[in-house]
Amino acid sequence: MTALLPVDDARERLLSLAAQCDEETLAIGNADGRWLARPVRARRSQPPADLSAMDGYAIRFADMPGPWRVIGESAAGRPFGKTVGQKETVRIFTGAQMPEGADTVLVQEDTDSDGAQVRLTGEGPGEPGRHVRALGGDFSKGDAILPAGSFLNSRRIGLMISAGHDDAVVRQRPKLALISTGDELALPGKAVDDPAVIPASNGPALIAQLAHLPVQISDHGIVADDLEALAKVLERARKADIIVTIGGASVGDHDLVQKALRAAGARIDFWRIAMKPGKPLMAGTLGKAVVLGLPGNPASAYVTAKLFLEPLIAKMGGAADPGPAFVPAMLASSLPATGDREEYLRGHWTDGGVSPLDGQQSSLIRALADAELLIRRSAAASEARPGDHIEILGLTS
Template sequence: MSGLLPVEDAQQRLLALAEPVEPETLPVGDAAGRWLAEDVAARRTQPAADLSAMDGYAIRFAECPGPWTVVGESAAGSPFERRVEPREAARIFTGAPMPQGPDTVMVQEEAARDGDTLRLDGEGPSRKGGNVRRKGRDFAEGDILIDAGTKLMPPALALAIAGGHGTLSVRRAIRVALISTGDELAPPGEPTEIAQLPASNGPMLAAQLAGLPVKIDDIGIVPDMREALAKALDAAAGADVIVTIGGASVGDRDLVRPALETAGAEIDFWRIAMKPGKPLMAGRLGEAMVLGLPGNPASAFVTAKLFLEPLIAHLSGAADPLPRFRPARLAAELPATGTRTEYLRGRWRDDAVEALSQQSSASLAALAEAELLVRRPAGSAAARAGDTVDILPLA
């Protein structure tokens, strides 16, 4: 562990340390935002019958342009029950079942009706089966609608319901304990001395995880004392993930790693070839995952984006938990990089991206301004305006 571990290797090692948590069955309305623990198969066919795609008249295409005799109507939830014979038609509404006999819908704008007599008044349907949604066009009973490991976003949730499901098997919420370390930290809103800082990282990370299925236990601010850290780790018992913020470097007062090892933790890796965020630490303490994040706010945010969020997604059963970068065009040049992969805080400028001028890991103002991260691999040559870079949107 003396060298710096590449980011991709560290991410894979982190995810390999733990398996997804156990599933639970929830009503569909409570399952939004969770990851599926098993495939969702259709329990019904949709549409369950041939349906009209338009308001109009159900006819036989071969009988165009008519005339027909209108013998009834079919509406959604109230189908026309008897068979429609040749030269007969049925008034029909969007979403209504097609009656037996007709094979096509003539839209009402092209229908000329005089009493019960109906004729085509226009070009009419272009083909047999026109304006009809065929049975099973969306899905058939037994089809796999959603794969295990998929996050239940609103359309997927609606699909599961349409497939006949009232409950779903999903991974339970992840219990996360946050421990902010440092003698210099003061509670939010409290007066600060010249050597103090408001403790902003804990609330920032809690907000960062708000869109994930987590239960946050903020242990609070812990001074740089081994005894205090030991008590905080005891208080975090029962968590799936223990996140320490600060104190993971190599200074005399960076006591998180020694405290974890004293408590019985096994540290898998420490120090990553990334900027910001080099002093990242990961391991296990009993049944819990441990992730030690740096104390500077930009470092804490970036490492949480690249490691903590994917870890939560992995424990939640995500099939693809790692963040997805995408290409974008540079608006301004960037210098060559050194021996670490750089994650520059950036923003959009029209349809291109630019790095913010302030890249200090301690700068909260620049972090708050950032709309995206620009990834620059280690050893990259200087980039010019118009070059393509990888970005990770932050919203």
């Protein structure tokens, strides 16, 4: 019997099948949630000049402790425009440009002024350059500010705009064709009293799961367990970048996805991995499309999509690091030793750390709905006890 493929090896092989999508240029306001296709350099410096960090008076530190003669005013967007000389000062406001000749700001609270003259009444700045935001203190023109593969969120979009950019070169969104299979499946809300029918939750749930990613999803609906029907939908789907099937990827008499894929000319790269839940995962190619066959049980479908499909979308969408990003956490309850497969337990946060939820069977949905995280356990791991450190993957979708 062929050994099951380890999870990390399977993900590496899956990602090796995928190429990044082509580039496109978007207005910066439309680039949220995309990955940069090229590195970004600053087109301007920030701050663009020496600016005051406080309300007060711009002085030459060498003239301490004053007094100073007031010769003008500098406000944000309205600089003084002249030079400050010996024992002279300019009334200045937060964010205003420092006048030429001045190098320090006396904060307003440390002064007394009659409008024409300013005297120091407090401790003063203590050293030259105090309360001044220096030119280029954040970044300078020409600086590299974001590498290719960076995920554009609100903060990075703000950075790019501040650096002088009004557009972004990103990767196009991969096109994903979604196919749910099974004679037993019914549309949501249909035949709820028929024990032979199961509501098709996986497809809509997967679409919701991927909503935070830049991907174009074409839902091909529920396809019957019939080779001809599968052949027709695969023919329509093969123009996509990614083809995702849910269910039917095993080798039973009614599991026809592999047969239909092979008949359509697909190459199956691997099938079955050392993972619980999610053992029957399948991956391959059909033309230029990467094919990922997810198991039909809800927990298995969700977990494999989280660990394989989301990184696949990220890789094709241009991510420098497609993930998934596991982080350390402390265990709050005991866990039994594992078998020959990695285990991914649906868990939640407790006062003492993380704990698994009840109902870990792959067909059970309630624990999946309540889960805040996945607890990753290695194959052949010994019993874990409270206080042990383990790896988790946080769930946000």
